[in-house]
Amino acid sequence: KQEVTQIPAALSVPEGENLVLNCSFTDSAIYNLQWFRQDPGKGLTSLLLIQSSQREQTSGRLNASLDKSSGRSTLYIAASQPGDSATYLCAVGHAGNNRKLIWGLGTSLAVNP
Amino acid sequence: ETGVTQSPTHLIKTRGQQVTLRCSSQSGHNTVSWYQQALGQGPQFIFQYYREEENGRGNFPPRFSGLQFPNYSSELNVNALELDDSALYLCASSLDGQGAGELFFGEGSRLTVL
Numbered sequence: 001k002q003e004v005t006q007i008p009a010a011l012s013v014p015e016g017e018n019l020v021l022n023c024s025f026t027d028s029a030i031y032n033l034q035w036f037r038q039d040p041g042k043g044l045t046s047l048l049l050i051q052s053s054q055r056e057q058t059s060g061r062l063n064a065s066l067d068k069s070s071g072r073s074t075l076y077i078a079a080s081q082p083g084d085s086a087t088y089l090c091a092v093g094h095a096g097n098n099r100k101l102i103w104g105l106g107t108s109l110a111v112n113p
Numbered sequence: 114e115t116g117v118t119q120s121p122t123h124l125i126k127t128r129g130q131q132v133t134l135r136c137s138s139q140s141g142h143n144t145v146s147w148y149q150q151a152l153g154q155g156p157q158f159i160f161q162y163y164r165e166e167e168n169g170r171g172n173f174p175p176r177f178s179g180l181q182f183p184n185y186s187s188e189l190n191v192n193a194l195e196l197d198d199s200a201l202y203l204c205a206s207s208l209d210g211q212g213a214g215e216l217f218f219g220e221g222s223r224l225t226v227l
Contacts, residue, residue, distance in 0.1 A: 004155075034216065043119075043203055044156075044218040089155060091216075100146070100169055101216070103155030 002027045002094045006104035013080055014112050021075040021107045023090035028068045031093035034101070035064050035075050038087045047088075048075070080111045117206050117219035125225045126194050134189040134222045136204030144168070145187040146216065147179060148203040156203055162187055191224075199226045 003026045013019055023033070032051045036044040048057045048064040050073070056065040063076040073090060087108045091101035118137045126132050138145050144163045148156035158171035162181035176192040185206070191198055201221040207214040 036218075041201075041223070043117075043220040044205075044216075046215055046217060049215040091155075100158035100161065100171060101156075103157075105153075105155050 002030075002092060002102045004090060004092050004102050004104040006088075006090060006107050008107060009105065010108040010110075012110040012112060015080060015082060017080050017111075018076070018078050019080055019109075021077070021088050021109070023073040023075070023104055025071045025073075025092050025102070027094065028071055029094065030068065033064075033066055033073050033093070034091050035062075035073075036089045036091065038089060038106070040087075044089065080109075082111050082113050084111050085109055117204060117217050119202075119204050119219035119222050121222055122220065123223045123225075125227060127227050128194055128196060130194050130226075131190065131192045132194060132224060134191075134202050134204075134224070136187045136189070136206075136219060138185045138187070138204075138206035139217050142206035142208050142217070143185050144207045144209065144214070145181055145185065146205045146207070147187070147189045148205065149173075150201045150203055150221070152200075159189065194226045196226050199224060 005024045007022045034049045035047040038044050050057050050066045061078040066073045087106040089106040091103045120135045146161040147159040150156040159173050160170040161168045165181045178190045181187045201223050203221045205216040205218045207216050
């Protein structure tokens with residue numbers, strides 16, 4: 001059974017820091033991995049999608065990497081800003097049942113001015 | 114290009130009642146997935162519809178049912194509401210029913226069951 005874990009659960013950093021959020025999964029037979037952002041009480045905003053054949057994706061100040069063999073993905077945020085404060089969730093599309101995503105519980109990020 | 118829209122945004126029901134939540138998929142998308150997100154938890158997959166057919170279901174009882182219409186909009190129906198059904202219900206649309214495509218979410222419908 002696929003399990004997705006995100007570490008840390010919460011993170012507070014001063015503005016301007018570069019930071020790394022971690023996502024690990026137990027079954028490497030994944031179809032894709034997607035990072036999302038969620039503001040309090042709101043829906044989910046897709047940040048980056050990495051297909052299983054890819055190693056990384058970049059969008060602006062965000063870079064996500066994928067290492068299937070070790071069951072890990074990282075989301076790197078450069079030069080963090082207060083507007084980056086949100087919960088970041090990773091979700092894994094499992095190759096055995098790629099009609100649904102398996103989710104982590106998220107990392108709650110606070111960037112302080 | 115319009116994004117995913119959900120209605121209503123908030124609603125309050127009492128135990129035993131029935132509720133219908135609606136979702137309009139992003140333009141050009143033929144697949145809609147529904148998720149339940151309890152407070153402080155990650156989303157849980159309810160089911161997915163691809164071209165008007167159910168295309169996968171999570172561990173939810175039969176009182177959770179859905180529909181997809183020819184225009185690819187979708188409804189989630191929940192009968193005999195229970196207190197534990199209180200959650201944010203998220204709809205996501207994608208282009209590919211096989212799961213390879215990126216998911217785009219609406220803002221959600223927050224259901225409170227009293």
